[in-house]
Amino acid sequence: MGKKKKFIEKKKSATFALVYKEATDDGNEEDGAGTGRIFTRIDGGFSHVPGFSEEDPRSQLHGYAYGEQGEEEEEEEEEEEEDLSMFADAEEEDTEETGDENGSHKFQTAVKRPQSGANSSSSRFRDRRGGAALPDHVRKELVDLGFPDDGYDYLQHMRKIGAAGVGASFVPTNRLQLDRIRTDVKVYDSSRVAVNLVDETTDEQRLIEAVGSSTRPLRRPAFVEEQGLDPEVAAALANSDDGSQFDSCDELEDDFVIHATENADGDDSACQEIPKRQDVGIHKVGNSNGHRESVEEEREGEEEDEEDVHQIARKDTTRQRCIRLLDEQFESLALREYDDDMLPGDFDEEDPEARGHADISQFDDVLSEFLADSNIHGDKYKTPAETTSSRPSKSSGPALGIRLEACQESSHASLDDVSDTSEDELVIVEEESEDERSNWDCETVVSTLSNLDNHPGKILAPSKSNSKKQLTLGRVLEEKESNGGVIRLRGRHHLPLDLLPEKPGSTLIGEKFKGIGKTGKGDKESGSKKPVSRVGETPEEHKLRKAAVKEQRRDARAAKKALKVCYRDESQRAQHGAANTGPSGIHLP
Amino acid sequence: MKPGKVGVEEAIETVHRIRITLSSKNVKNLEKVCADLIKGAKDKRLKVKGPVRMPTKVLHITTRKSPCGEGTNTWDRFELRVHKRVIDLHSPSEVVKQITSITIEPGVEVEVTIADV
Numbered sequence: 067m068g069k070k071k072k073f074i075e076k077k078k079s080a081t082f083a084l085v086y087k088e089a090t091d092d093g094n095e096e097d098g099a100g101t102g103r104i105f106t107r108i109d110g111g112f113s114h115v116p117g118f119s120e121e122d123p124r125s126q127l128h129g130y131a132y133g134e135q136g137e138e139e140e141e142e143e144e145e146e147e148e149d150l151s152m153f154a155d156a157e158e159e160d161t162e163e164t165g166d167e168n169g170s171h172k173f174q175t176a177v178k179r180p181q182s183g184a185n186s187s188s189s190r191f192r193d194r195r196g197g198a199a200l201p202d203h204v205r206k207e208l209v210d211l212g213f214p215d216d217g218y219d220y221l222q223h224m225r226k227i228g229a230a231g232v233g234a235s236f237v238p239t240n241r242l243q244l245d246r247i248r249t250d251v252k253v254y255d256s257s258r259v260a261v262n263l264v265d266e267t268t269d270e271q272r273l274i275e276a277v278g279s280s281t282r283p284l285r286r287p288a289f290v291e292e293q294g295l296d297p298e299v300a301a302a303l304a305n306s307d308d309g310s311q312f313d314s315c316d317e318l319e320d321d322f323v324i325h326a327t328e329n330a331d332g333d334d335s336a337c338q339e340i341p342k343r344q345d346v347g348i349h350k351v352g353n354s355n356g357h358r359e360s361v362e363e364e365r366e367g368e369e370e371d372e373e374d375v376h377q378i379a380r381k382d383t384t385r386q387r388c389i390r391l392l393d394e395q396f397e398s399l400a401l402r403e404y405d406d407d408m409l410p411g412d413f414d415e416e417d418p419e420a421r422g423h424a425d426i427s428q429f430d431d432v433l434s435e436f437l438a439d440s441n442i443h444g445d446k447y448k449t450p451a452e453t454t455s456s457r458p459s460k461s462s463g464p465a466l467g468i469r470l471e472a473c474q475e476s477s478h479a480s481l482d483d484v485s486d487t488s489e490d491e492l493v494i495v496e497e498e499s500e501d502e503r504s505n506w507d508c509e510t511v512v513s514t515l516s517n518l519d520n521h522p523g524k525i526l527a528p529s530k531s532n533s534k535k536q537l538t539l540g541r542v543l544e545e546k547e548s549n550g551g552v553i554r555l556r557g558r559h560h561l562p563l564d565l566l567p568e569k570p571g572s573t574l575i576g577e578k579f580k581g582i583g584k585t586g587k588g589d590k591e592s593g594s595k596k597p598v599s600r601v602g603e604t605p606e607e608h609k610l611r612k613a614a615v616k617e618q619r620r621d622a623r624a625a626k627k628a629l630k631v632c633y634r635d636e637s638q639r640a641q642h643g644a645a646n647t648g649p650s651g652i653h654l655p
Numbered sequence: 656m657k658p659g660k661v662g663v664e665e666a667i668e669t670v671h672r673i674r675i676t677l678s679s680k681n682v683k684n685l686e687k688v689c690a691d692l693i694k695g696a697k698d699k700r701l702k703v704k705g706p707v708r709m710p711t712k713v714l715h716i717t718t719r720k721s722p723c724g725e726g727t728n729t730w731d732r733f734e735l736r737v738h739k740r741v742i743d744l745h746s747p748s749e750v751v752k753q754i755t756s757i758t759i760e761p762g763v764e765v766e767v768t769i770a771d772v
Contacts, residue, residue, distance in 0.1 A: 073770070075770060083764070084755060103756065115769055117751070
């Protein structure tokens with residue numbers, strides 16, 4: 067039993083898949099071109115299948131071999147294809163063009179030629195041109211643009227400039243024309259270069275600077291044409307490079323002072339310091355010889371003012387005439403009157419006019435007497451305190467809040483008083499000093515309180531403990547009496563809380579609880595020594611200990627439950643009692 | 656199989672065993688394409704076998720519904736079904752090309768296998 071013959075043997079078959087292909091721009095119409103579905107080979111073989119391989123872009127793209135069709139067709143196609151081959155630009159190889167039918171093809175080694183039964187004999191390899199050959203003008207354009215001439219139309223990726231209102235304008239570039247350019251040579255005028263002997267001490271840099279400082283580049287007129295500059299632009303550049311222009315008028319020159327002082331030969335002081343403003347002013351005033359002298363004169367006198375300028379100006383003018391006595395007098399007057407040393411009101415001892423026949427020190431008290439004299443000033447300089455003290459009869463003097471009328475009234479009174487008394491009597495006003503006056507502040511006031519009466523203590527939270535008291539029979543009776551025989555029920559469960567003990571197990575009612583609680587607690591208290599696990603206890607001891615703990619816990623649970631039950635019973639009983647007692651005003655929850 | 660005589664006319668008309676494989680996620684379109692192909696082949700008086708229905712391949716994807724880990728663990732079960740039909744013909748390849756070009760349906764993948772080529 068062999069295998070059943072298969073319908074298709076994979077190794078001898080070609081498989082094509084139907085795929086979508088986008089419509090191309092090269093104008094080739096596709097079959098079924100509505101959506102552009104074509105068959106492409108997917109099994110990787112290269113045998114020709116009629117009807118399928120023609121459409122296959124794989125076969126077209128790589129120019130791979132295909133099997134023979136017929137001799138007649140071969141010959142025709144061969145001629146055509148050799149002319150239109152995309153490898154036409156390639157270098158001619160001798161081996162290719164010999165009439166060898168199995169002529170070597172550059173890609174031959176890469177091609178795997180399947181041994182297909184029908185086409186195995188006389189299969190030929192042939193160059194197959196890929197797609198439509200580019201027309202010559204297109205190829206030329208591609209080469210001009212710089213693209214390689216490999217048969218691919220790069221122009222499809224190029225955009226036309228200025229088309230469809232893109233907004234770009236085409237400006238041809240100035241391509242570098244190698245044949246017209248000269249070597250880039252700079253010409254310098256070095257006629258002014260001072261050639262120095264090179265010392266060992268001189269730096270190279272300084273030498274270069276020395277050479278460069280006195281040289282100027284020359285512009286060649288041909289330079290303009292080479293670089294494509296406008297002649298106007300070139301002229302402007304040439305002008306700006308000229309160094310001499312820069313020195314002439316644009317630069318500010320601040321050395322006018324130096325020029326000014328250069329005229330004053332032999333004048334040492336003018337050259338040293340920064341000249342003062344007066345110099346400038348003087349410089350502007352006159353340029354005569356007298357000006358020089360005035361400068362000297364000014365230097366001698368230390369204090370100089372604006373006024374001196376005028377003075378000296380006057381001097382300057384008077385110099386030209388012969389000096390008269392009147393002039394000298396005038397000058398002395400001017401100096402005396404406008405001398406800065408003399409301040410107004412400054413009474414010199416040397417000044418004869420200001421002197422009296424008495425010594426000035428005798429009159430020290432004059433001012434104070436003058437101010438204190440009430441006849442002259444009235445009440446103007448008196449404080450209210452003074453007025454009140456001068457009239458002790460009127461005790462109620464105006465306080466800090468002064469009323470005008472009282473003031474005036476008192477002033478009149480004081481005047482009368484003063485006029486009676488001697489004028490020499492001065493009203494002495496004494497002020498209480500701060501220390502003597504009794505200043506009451508908080509601390510002082512507080513300190514007047516005695517600690518014996520107001521014993522300070524800490525503020526504590528009110529304790530609530532004193533309400534409950536020890537419950538004894540006597541106490542019960544006492545409370546009964548105090549409440550008028552009424553036992554008050556308080557709390558949620560309406561128990562006679564007054565009669566209940568604070569601690570369980572200390573009073574009558576508590577006995578009941580006590581009994582219950584005791585049993586549980588008794589064990590605990592007696593067995594307060596809880597069984598503690600010791601190191602190295604035997605398993606039996608461990609068991610015993612655990613059992614003992616269990617017992618304790620069981621008892622504790624029982625005691626707790628008993629307590630709860632008891633409490634509940636009590637509250638129930640209280641409720642019953644309350645229900646029975648009478649007025650339904652007692653509301654039980 | 657007819658032996659192919661080497662001649663211009665018969666070279667074109669060499670009958671091959673051709674297997675057309677159609678696969679799709681959509682059964683309806685697939686059946687329609689199949690029917691069209693068979694109809695077209697029969698119109699050209701070709702020997703047709705098919706359509707042979709291959710078992711449907713189902714791709715299961717089971718994912719948690721929740722984007723986080725919280726909540727009840729509910730799962731989504733997605734599946735992708737691929738249906739496959741095979742049609743066998745005995746015809747020259749050009750004819751087959753014509754036939755397959757006519758029937759156009761989106762989502763159907765067509766593969767043509769030509770034997771002895």
